[in-house]
Amino acid sequence: MATSPSSRRIERLFRSHPSQDGDGVHIQRIHCFDGELDPFLMLDELGSDRPDDYIGGFPPHPHRGIQTLTYIVHGGITHEDHLGHSSTIQAGDAQWMHTGRGIVHSEMPLTDSQGLHGFQMWLNLPAREKMSAARYRDVRSDEMPRLKNEKAELIALGGSWSTPEGESVSGPLDALAGSGGVAHVRLEADGQLTLTAPSETLAVYVFEGALQIEGESVAAGQLARLSPGESLVLASPTGAQCLLLAGTPHREPIAHYGPFVMNSAQEIEQALRDYRNGTFTD
Known part of the structure; x- marks a missing residue:
């Protein structure tokens, strides 16, 4: 198949690496606090059929300066926070949290017959928010x-997604930072999906099988940051599943320390002081 000059290609591949967070939860993580995936900062994949890998969950902890989006493929997550929210999501559901100046929450994993498999993405908030x-x-x-x-499906969590034929859907999460969009794509063997792709930042994270993007392969556990272009063609000879991440960069300084993401070291120090002296969520 000939390559269109406007088709998006792979500019850079990021590989997820094993990590732990919370109370010893095993995850595969891609983190990028240098702006290369702006407005996205981090993507964690939680996936295991061994409860010991995740049963400790994420006890109460603070955040400031970001949004989080949690999406579940198998199992579930129960969320509680200092604002009084208490909710459980299960397979196919999502949770969105705008931390703003401060939130303290916990997340406790649940299992189903296929164990636990889910994702959490961090999106950077602009300085004004x-x-x-x-x-x-x-x-x-x-x-x-x-x-x-016939052989492909896109599930829209947030943002607008459309095909060159004029089909279009918009996900219910319409307040993602940086005009963000997130979608889950499933391709059967020999499946193909073509999308219009106007967002400045566009990335594909493969979590099952392998994808072909303009003749180049993206394996499970890899995230491909894509070049500018007007369209995106996803194909798989064997079948694959992936997440699409889209947005508009803030192009602002990023200062990061643990659960806090601000614009300067001074703002990080203020967040730490606020958390220690009890004024973090005021």
Whole structure:
């Protein structure tokens, strides 16, 4: 198949690496706090059929300056926070949290017959929103619209997604930082999906099988940052699943320390002081 000059290609591959967080939860992580995936900062994949790998969960901890988006493929997550929200999501559901100036929450994993498999993404908030009020919502699987063809399906969590033929869907999470978009794509063997791709930042994280993008392969556990272009063609001879991440960069300084992401070291120090003296969520 000839390559269109406007088709998006792979600019850089990131490989996830094993890590632990919370109370010893095993994860595969891609972190990028240098702006290369702006507005996205981090993607964690939680996947195991061994409860010891995740049963400790994520006890109460703070965040400031980001949004988190948690999406579950198998199993579930129970969220509780200092604002009084308490909610459980299961396979196909998502949770969105706008931390603003501060939120303290916990996340406890649940299992089903296939164990636990899910993702959490961090999106950077622009400077003007870092000290805004915290917000939270969950979204159920049946609220997420789909684009389908014979061998491909796109599930829209947030953002707008369309095909060159004029089919279009918009995910229910319409307040993702940086005009962000997130979608789950499933391709059967010999499946192909072509999308228009206007977002400045566009990345593909493969978590099952392997994808072909303009003749180059992306394996499970790899994230491909894509070049500028007007369209994206995803194909797989064997079948694959992936997440699409889209957005507009903030192009602002990034200062990161643990659960806090601000614009300067001074703001990070202030966050630490606020958390220690009890004024973090005021």
